Amino acid sequence: MRVSSRTSLRASIVAAPLRGELSLSREELAAAAGISPARLARLVHMGLLEPMAPEPREFTAATLTRLRRMLRLHGDLEVDLVAAAIIADLLERLERMETELARLRGGS
């Protein structure tokens, strides 16, 4: 089965740990989100996504999760993209609050 062959392949590579990416270029972000660079440009132009740093690695990985979430809401729940951006913001705020609450309650 596909899964077992992948794990044994990875085990034989061993070696270098995977570097967690903090930032992505415009092209990488579009590819990872499954949209065209033109569509990404439109979303940035509409103010629904913000570059955080100067080029070339202008977007954070957090922006990627946000974009993918917006596209899922748009595709699955027929929400227009502006509303999807608002929902994504609210969800991020909720997540921060939930983490803080767990911490205050004596989580790690």
Place this chain on the structure above:
Amino acid sequence: MAVKFRDYYEVLGVPRTATAEEIKRAYRQLARKHHPDLQPAAERTKAAERFKEINEAYEVLSNPDKRSKYDALGQNWKNGMDFTPPPGAEWRTVDPGEWENLGGFSDFFGSLFGRSTGRTGRGGRGGVRITIPGNDVEAELFVSLDEMLRGGRRRIQLPGGRSLDVEIPLGTREGTVLRLAGQGEPGANGGPPGDLYLHARLIPHPRYRVVGDDLEMDLPLWPWQAVLGTEVRIETPEGPVTLKVPPGTQSGKRLRLRGRGLPRANGTRGDLYTMVRIVIPERPSAAEREAYETLKRGAAVPADRPAGG
């Protein structure tokens, strides 16, 4: 190997006589309620399963051809019963090798409709696609202050028993998302694997607080140290350092040690701030008490209290 019957009407909570309008309305309400993105993190996996079920039910009941074929099975089947398709050339059994190609639909769906009529791997939404990308995996990564200061290497355990060596890059903070491309769930039918997203969470440190790129710590001082000035030894992440406290340092004053904070991705570092906290002796010796009485008698401006209260 038997597949289990699924009661799609029960999944959507509609009667068998429901109109297309009613089915659509029921679907919309349930999709909104159970969409994984709209759940707290702990509930997401369960919600994703439920969301898939809801989508599959809608896929069948919203399509007149599929619905009539499903209705033709009759009303005697119940959820979870072992299902065998009635005899007839239209029904097909699904080979185990074909299951990956069902695009996220159940074996039951496959036994009725095969794979070519399925849609995407998210359980039925979106355009027609043959390859199915794998799902993303999101997890929390608890990072120590030491790892934020020096970077670090960590072995993490993912759900499903997989373990990975991950390098924590400089610039990681509370809430930073680290993306490991292609380390999510494998795709199906040649589709690409999903990504792994690690949400960094800082383990609180007993001495230092993190404020952006800076560190903050308390510096308790005796009153005479704050009035007369002093030199103190304080702990920094790089080891103890002597700090000059100027005379006349008020409680709450922040003394800055440049470049001893958290490293940024661009190679610079934030600062370390010590917050002065004047502490009074709670059990003064007789001599100390006498000294304070002298201060009280000799105060330059006899006033009830310092200004500002």
